[in-house]
Amino acid sequence: STNEPDFRRSVVYQIYPKSFCDSNGDGLGDLKGVISKLDYIAGLGVDYIWSTPFFVSPQHDNGYDVADYYNVDPAYGTMEDVETLIAEADKRGIGLMFDMVFNHVSTDHEWFRRAMAGDPYYKDFFIFRKGKPNGDPPTNWESKFGGSAWRYVPEFDEYYLHLFDPTQADLNWENENVRKEIQKILRFWMDKGVRGFRFDVINLISKGAFEDDETGDGRRFYTDGPKIHQYLQEMNAATFGGDPKFVTVGEMSSTTIENCYRYAGRTTGELSMVFSFHHLKVDFMGNEKWVLVPADFGKLKRIMFEWQTKMAEHDAWNAVFWCNHDQPRVVTRFGDDERHWKESATMLATVVHCLRGTPYIYQGEELGMTNTDFTSIDQFRDVESLNYYRILQDRGLKPADALRIVQIHSRDNARTPMQWDDSRYAGFTAPDGPGPWLGVNGNHTRINAAAEVADPDSVYHYYRRLVALRKELDVIAYGDIEPLAEHDPQVFAYRRTWEGHELIMVANFYGRDYRWRDAPSTEGFKLMIGNYDEAPADARTLRPFEAQVWYR
Numbered sequence: 001s002t003n004e005p006d007f008r009r010s011v012v013y014q015i016y017p018k019s020f021c022d023s024n025g026d027g028l029g030d031l032k033g034v035i036s037k038l039d040y041i042a043g044l045g046v047d048y049i050w051s052t053p054f055f056v057s058p059q060h061d062n063g064y065d066v067a068d069y070y071n072v073d074p075a076y077g078t079m080e081d082v083e084t085l086i087a088e089a090d091k092r093g094i095g096l097m098f099d100m101v102f103n104h105v106s107t108d109h110e111w112f113r114r115a116m117a118g119d120p121y122y123k124d125f126f127i128f129r130k131g132k133p134n135g136d137p138p139t140n141w142e143s144k145f146g147g148s149a150w151r152y153v154p155e156f157d158e159y160y161l162h163l164f165d166p167t168q169a170d171l172n173w174e175n176e177n178v179r180k181e182i183q184k185i186l187r188f189w190m191d192k193g194v195r196g197f198r199f200d201v202i203n204l205i206s207k208g209a210f211e212d213d214e215t216g217d218g219r220r221f222y223t224d225g226p227k228i229h230q231y232l233q234e235m236n237a238a239t240f241g242g243d244p245k246f247v248t249v250g251e252m253s254s255t256t257i258e259n260c261y262r263y264a265g266r267t268t269g270e271l272s273m274v275f276s277f278h279h280l281k282v283d284f285m286g287n288e289k290w291v292l293v294p295a296d297f298g299k300l301k302r303i304m305f306e307w308q309t310k311m312a313e314h315d316a317w318n319a320v321f322w323c324n325h326d327q328p329r330v331v332t333r334f335g336d337d338e339r340h341w342k343e344s345a346t347m348l349a350t351v352v353h354c355l356r357g358t359p360y361i362y363q364g365e366e367l368g369m370t371n372t373d374f375t376s377i378d379q380f381r382d383v384e385s386l387n388y389y390r391i392l393q394d395r396g397l398k399p400a401d402a403l404r405i406v407q408i409h410s411r412d413n414a415r416t417p418m419q420w421d422d423s424r425y426a427g428f429t430a431p432d433g434p435g436p437w438l439g440v441n442g443n444h445t446r447i448n449a450a451a452e453v454a455d456p457d458s459v460y461h462y463y464r465r466l467v468a469l470r471k472e473l474d475v476i477a478y479g480d481i482e483p484l485a486e487h488d489p490q491v492f493a494y495r496r497t498w499e500g501h502e503l504i505m506v507a508n509f510y511g512r513d514y515r516w517r518d519a520p521s522t523e524g525f526k527l528m529i530g531n532y533d534e535a536p537a538d539a540r541t542l543r544p545f546e547a548q549v550w551y552r
């Protein structure tokens with residue numbers, strides 16, 4: 001082991017600043033709020049903080065619609081706050097990773113405004129196309145947030161492409177001037193001292209043919225597109241590639257593993273690692289998220305093991321995670337947020353934190369925060385949820401059934417305010433102010449940071465111990481991975497090996513006792529961590545949601 005920053009032994013903590021901590025009582029989280037909680041984050045032992053965007057934005061998609069990449073949105077603070085955040089995090093041994101959204105910009109961005117004013121130089125920053133002779137949009141592609149991906153501009157009698165909201169116009173990466181502007185933005189933030197970037201939907205930037213998709217929503221034409229590797233290599237070489245310690249993670253929407261070997265290969269000159277999402281679609285119907293289907297555990301294991309073993313074979317690196325600001329809370333999704341809340345939250349944490357890859361903890365996950373308790377559509381704020389509530393009813397669902405689906409799948413499940421204590425508004429914002437922008441979960445009286453930091457037996461302290469274990473055992477950071485019990489209906493288990501050492505992670509994924517007949521022998525092993533007070537004798541008898549980590 002060395003003290004050099006090495007993303008293989010690092011853990012990243014993700015912050016969604018709007019929902020993290022509000023320092024001025026206006027109901028919106030801000031950068032000063034983040035700064036005030038740095039000791040709490042450092043207490044977990046993490047190495048990096050990834051913050052989602054706080055740049056100038058009209059906030060139609062909570063900052064993923066950037067209007068100015070060089071300035072901080074006043075709702076979040078000032079440039080001085082950013083500099084303080086970087087410096088104060090650095091004092092605690094934590095590097096900042098900023099979130100770079102370059103597939104699209106806000107239609108409030110100066111580039112788009114100039115394009116709309118008819119300036120040909122800036123018009124070519126975007127993807128404008130003529131409609132079909134019959135008056136239809138250029139292609140039948142669908143926006144990820146519902147509806148057509150094209151918006152008509154009468155002044156030009158043309159459409160522009162928006163894979164997300166109509167206020168998020170896709171950039172034309174074919175244009176070298178666009179790529180140069182992006183490199184400038186990256187260098188600006190690197191000079192401020194950030195130590196990493198997360199790149200939003202970066203595998204969608206290279207658009208292929210603009211053709212109708214007879215079998216799908218259009219994604220096959222722009223996902224992992226024709227010039228994607230060329231663009232990433234160029235960006236890498238022109239900016240962070242010169243610094244071997246700089247860490248980058250690409251968010252890869254509907255990607256293939258073959259492309260990820262290159263995106264995140266050790267020697268391919270693109271990115272450090274990738275987020276892929278196939279394992280988080282096991283409660284979808286194919287790509288359709290807005291349905292209610294039970295999670296398929298067999299599929300979950302197959303997908304996770306495939307990505308674990310094949311990425312290793314190709315010398316490529318995964319980001320490993322259950323949660324982010326777009327996903328429902330994992331303890332509700334794959335665990336049991338009532339009877340076995342603590343056991344299932346800690347079991348799920350153990351499964352991810354002993355994998356080969358860099359673990360990401362999303363704010364509140366370390367407390368076992370659950371999905372929202374919203375009972376009415378008026379309580380939701382996310383543009384995607386509100387769109388689909390309407391679309392589902394257009395498709396014939398009753399309002400109550402549409403609401404049920406939104407409650408289960410909404411991104412707002414991840415975005416309710418961080419639960420700091422048991423007071424009114426959970427310590428997120430002033431108790432006598434206007435209140436938070438999104439409702440606090442009523443269970444903050446039970447599930448909150450103050451209580452869990454004080455309780456050595458809490459979910460929070462379990463996460464802290466898992467983070468420490470990755471630093472203690474090289475086998476976790478560097479070891480090979482071998483799936484165990486691949487066809488077992490109830491157990492998630494794997495073996496890691498490294499320089500004569502061996503680690504076995506065993507998890508009972510369900511709330512029933514289990515007798516695992518084919519359990520590997522743990523004789524001569526030491527139990528490094530487990531989520532039951534009474535230590536297990538071996539891996540054969542598993543209690544509800546029990547997790548065990550054995551080492552020799």
Ligand code: TEU
Binds near residue numbers: 101200289326
């Ligand atoms: O998300 C990319 C993305 O495609 C999704 O996770 C999306 O939210 C989901 O598929 C919808 O069902 C990234 C950001 O993480 C997300 O917050 C942004 O809204 C999106 O890009 C657009 O910038």
